[in-house]
Amino acid sequence: MTETAFDEGRYLYCVAPDGDESLSTTGLDDEPVRLVREAGLTAVVHDCGSLYDSDSATRIRRWILAHQSVVDDAGEAFGTPLPFQFDTVIRGDDDAVRSWLDAESERLTDHLDALAERWEYRVEVVWDEDAARDELEATDADLRALAERRNEADEGTRFLLTKRYETRLDRLLDEQRRAEAADLADRLGGEATELVDLGDRSRAGLDIGDADENVDVLARFAVLATDDEREAVGLLLDDVAADPGIEVRFTGPWPPYTFTPELDGGTDASDEV
Amino acid sequence: MRPTKSDDDALVDLVDAVLRTGAVVEADVVITVADVPLVGLKLRAALAGMKTMTEHGVFEEWDEAHRLGNSEASGERVE
Structure with a gap:
């Protein structure tokens, strides 16, 4: 040590x-x-x-x-x-x-x-998860079939069907979130030098100010961009934020903390950086 | 849309960036709080992200030792 x-x-x-x-x-x-x-x-x-x-x-x-x-x-x-x-x-x-x-x-x-x-920018996209859930419940045929069967079932079966219903709903919601996050990553990544998906990684925080932690985060990214690329990213985020269920937070410019590599002792001959 | 540096969300991003990322050097001549669990203990304990890091098992050993020492020494509330 x-x-x-x-x-x-x-x-x-x-x-x-x-x-x-x-x-x-x-x-x-x-x-x-x-x-x-x-x-x-x-x-x-x-x-x-x-x-x-x-x-x-x-x-x-x-x-x-x-x-x-x-x-x-x-x-x-x-x-x-x-x-x-x-x-x-x-x-x-x-x-x-x-x-x-x-x-x-x-x-x-x-x-x-x-x-x-190039500078680092952080993008956080917040969505209305409840609305997405409601929409899935209204549109997914399997969920509706499960709901109908549940309403007609006896108590024991109803319990099992409710479980299956919730499991499917959670899975669909997660799939949708991932798909939308991946789509966003593609679009943002196309405009920037580099993009890192910060995913569900929780932030090291210090209980600062009024930053609201009780929101449904769809995706969080660190983006490395030139000034021109930053403009393009900003325009794209305007499009994203035009959806009434979506809120976008865009911060920076920061020094490229996320894009700074780890430097080891400098003795590793296999280092190909 | 233009990026902002001044609101609370920005501050949260900044703290995260400074504490969690940035160049980390592993050289004999360099000491950094990131890779040496023996330093910055009080600092780490003060971080809200602490619990998650512990859940990932990164700091389990020193964390356990530290919490023990901390609660014995000062009777502070340990979460």
Whole structure:
């Protein structure tokens, strides 16, 4: 297990392509943010002596907003950065950061090139599941036949038929949701550089604000897009949202968190990225 | 339709993105809260997504140890 104690470290916000730009901003707990440059790359860091940990949601939220704000500033100064996960710390001083940048330069540069001029957007599509359920009950012949038989059956049989009815209804509803989500993924994916289906994955949340979690989510996607592609995605979402039973949430631009690859130690010869 | 960055939904997406994704480096020189279950314990416990992660078995071992320690130490409500 990795030793977590360290005397000196650099909290890493992101890595960006190097340029002449400077960055004047503060990070977590108002720490002054600095740039460490090497091998055509810029690491955006602040000096730290421990990891950031707290059980206060308010504090964590402030840190996360500060983290994001630094990455945003870096994006404005240098173009699309490679954002790092919250609480990523390089052990050691600036020299350690420089040798890490040097060792990883080829891969970091490749990833930055692939992400250049592109930003991440999140799309969440909410549907009226009750209405879809009602419609299936009204239109599916098998369900109607089951309902008729159920009404004429004795108590024991009625129980079984009710079970079969509910099972079929749930299955049909799930099939419909998946089909509509897949169709959306196809259409959105056709307009964007890349699309990731976030599926039913629950979000890491902090009970923030009034965001309503009690909605029926049809699909959730992360989309990587250029500015032109973002326009096209927005137009397509207008079409999707024209359906009165559908609500669309469209957020961004975010740094390409979802499209940032995992980087291993750089010693794996079989890595074909 | 234009994307938004300022409402509550956007904030939820942002928190999710910063905590759950982003580059993860596995190098001797790098420490990250994502891959080292021994750090950021309090932080993880404060996350609402915690329960789901635990259900997926990702953090079972340390979670159990942590909850035990946590409830003994402070008598905090453990969900």
